[in-house]
Amino acid sequence: xxxxxxxxxxxxxxxxxxxxxxxxxxxxxxxxxxxxxxxxxxxxxxxxxxxxxxxxxxxxxxxxxxxxxxxxxxxxxxxxxxxxxxxxxxxxxxxxxxxxxxxxxxxxxxxxxxxxxxxxxxxxxxxxxxxxxxxxxxxxxxxxxxxxxxxxxxxxxxxxxxxxxxxxxxxxxxxxxxxxxxxxxxxxxxxxxxxxxxxxxxxxxxxxxxxxxxxxxxxxxxxxxxxxxxxxxxxxxxxxxxxxxxxxxxxxxxxxxxxxxxxxxxxxxxxxxxxxxxxxxxxxxxxxxxxxxxxxxxxxxxxxxxxxxxxxxxxxxxxxxxxxxxxxxxxxxxxxxxxxxxxxxxxxxxxxxxxxxxxxxxxxxxxxxxxxxxxxxxxxxxxxxxxxxxxxxxxxxxxxxxxxxxxxxxxxxxxxxxxxxxxxxxxxxxxxxxxxxxxxxxxxxxxxxxxxxxxxxxxxxxxxxxxxxxxxxxxxxxxxxxxxxxxxxxxxxxxxxxxxxxxxxxxxxxxxxxxxxxxxxxxxxxxxxxxxxxxxxxxxxxxxxxxxxxxxxxxxxxxxxxxxxxxxxxxxxxxxxxxxxxxxxxxxxxxxxxxxxxxxxxxxxxxxxxxxxxxxxxxxxxxxxxxxxxxxx
Numbered sequence: 077x078x079x080x081x082x083x084x085x086x087x088x089x090x091x092x093x094x095x096x097x098x099x100x101x102x103x104x105x106x107x108x109x110x111x112x113x114x115x116x117x118x119x120x121x122x123x124x125x126x127x128x129x130x131x132x133x134x135x136x137x138x139x140x141x142x143x144x145x146x147x148x149x150x151x152x153x154x155x156x157x158x159x160x161x162x163x164x165x166x167x168x169x170x171x172x173x174x175x176x177x178x179x180x181x182x183x184x185x186x187x188x189x190x191x192x193x194x195x196x197x198x199x200x201x202x203x204x205x206x207x208x209x210x211x212x213x214x215x216x217x218x219x220x221x222x223x224x225x226x227x228x229x230x231x232x233x234x235x236x237x238x239x240x241x242x243x244x245x246x247x248x249x250x251x252x253x254x255x256x257x258x259x260x261x262x263x264x265x266x267x268x269x270x271x272x273x274x275x276x277x278x279x280x281x282x283x284x285x286x287x288x289x290x291x292x293x294x295x296x297x298x299x300x301x302x303x304x305x306x307x308x309x310x311x312x313x314x315x316x317x318x319x320x321x322x323x324x325x326x327x328x329x330x331x332x333x334x335x336x337x338x339x340x341x342x343x344x345x346x347x348x349x350x351x352x353x354x355x356x357x358x359x360x361x362x363x364x365x366x367x368x369x370x371x372x373x374x375x376x377x378x379x380x381x382x383x384x385x386x387x388x389x390x391x392x393x394x395x396x397x398x399x400x401x402x403x404x405x406x407x408x409x410x411x412x413x414x415x416x417x418x419x420x421x422x423x424x425x426x427x428x429x430x431x432x433x434x435x436x437x438x439x440x441x442x443x444x445x446x447x448x449x450x451x452x453x454x455x456x457x458x459x460x461x462x463x464x465x466x467x468x469x470x471x472x473x474x475x476x477x478x479x480x481x482x483x484x485x486x487x488x489x490x491x492x493x494x495x496x497x498x499x500x501x502x503x504x505x506x507x508x509x510x511x512x513x514x515x516x517x518x519x520x521x522x523x524x525x526x527x528x529x530x531x532x533x534x535x536x537x538x539x540x541x542x543x544x545x546x547x548x549x550x551x552x553x554x555x556x557x558x559x560x561x562x563x564x565x566x567x568x569x570x571x572x573x574x575x576x577x578x579x580x581x582x583x584x585x586x587x588x589x590x591x592x593x594x595x596x597x598x599x600x601x602x603x604x605x606x607x608x609x610x611x612x613x614x615x616x617x618x619x620x621x622x623x624x625x626x627x628x629x630x631x632x633x634x635x636x637x638x639x640x641x642x643x644x645x646x647x648x649x650x651x652x653x654x655x656x657x658x659x660x661x662x663x664x665x666x667x668x669x670x671x672x673x674x675x676x677x678x679x680x681x682x683x684x685x686x687x688x689x690x691x692x693x694x695x696x697x698x699x700x701x702x703x704x705x706x707x708x709x
Contacts, residue, residue, distance in 0.1 A: 158533025174207025
């Protein structure tokens, strides 16, 4: 309460009591399935196809008779047919991110025949072979103190290198705030970097101080009993890069993974990393008369590993070229996810309330399986009560009669489920009569995404209460339908809640049905627009009256709730969302003691509002009755 302590005029603002309820969105889809790029199990919001193309790899070309990329084509056709907002959830198993590792400049420590040194590993932010096309480049800047570099990620090599991102002024000194690891991990959208200390074996060859040249030696790398000889002749003056080539050629059972030069006031040191091949686990390094200088163990202490690195160390070699760029490798696209991977996604989707449509492009209803992925999606929709799932039949199914539809055992008890039939055909974007003549000219695509796009389009144009069907739902991007649906077929499809895609003369391919699969089991929610209108109202009110929580539970609160909800419902009535010529015929809002609540409800802290509405139902059956007029005498 304000205090009035001196005579005067006091100006105050008082609330009007009107708190506008905003209408929520009705057309945000989520696509859950396999892609070869993008963050795994992390819903990513996009608003156009180009974003999917960039972040998730676009359309995949079918290989060796594989089916079309259901996920990519579904997202593409969703946006093509009117969709504007979507979340993408990439699910994949067995993926591997492209990476590259190499020894970095740091003074090594020697003890008991081993050296401790630092290794940097650059890894692409998410798995897939797409990362194998990336290169990283580190360019030393003009002399600065302390020494700084420019880090870049890009494609191509040498003069053809094209940077995708550049991070300037990075340091190789891990005591500095601009140390490469921290700056790359904070600023790069393509790679992450990890530095670690390794304990490795080493061989040391020292040049005579008086000649300034490497002494004449023959180094023999013995790997699993096979000797590979590398000669370093007196007066050797080639650059280290050439020495690296010589060693790589000579060693057949191991591979050279990388090198780095460390310069200081006293000397130049070069490190060469040797990796085993084909399960080789032990390397013996010898020189001159065959006496063993050191054994480089490629095992872990328990002998179980087959890829542990060993390191050959050379001291005082000629100064090499500066490190310039290196490619990332060993990415793996993985494969489609299991049922368990799908289950974890729905927990994350609980926190994203603006989703209205769920699509599972990689999963079709199979009457011979448990359909766990689809069943859990339906369960999630029923729990949230603000979204529906559109499921697809199998592409090989043709519904020739009512019995065949019933044999599919579709989930007919859920009012949050819709199904469209048949599958559609689209032009194969990878077919080319000259460069790829063996590719199929057309591809078979599931129909759910076409329907989801049309849901969004009609809701935006006409409102969510308008059935997303009829002659204004001309579908784009298809070249045909896999099955022909005429009146005879729809006579048994429509009563069972299967929505048909049909080709009508003068209109092309259109959606000719707007029912949920619960058509027979729960007739109250027979129509998709009725179910979606109820979800729309429920979610709008849920988000619009949060202000009422913890308010005093009195007649003032009840009146305010009635006023605000009535204003929202009246706005819907005025745009034609309900039946009835008058508002009183179209909806009602009730809230009060003795009406919707008892004193016991109030004592328990409950305020109960009842909202009713008369939903519009589509005119499925337009009946015109003709009567011949008989002439009168």
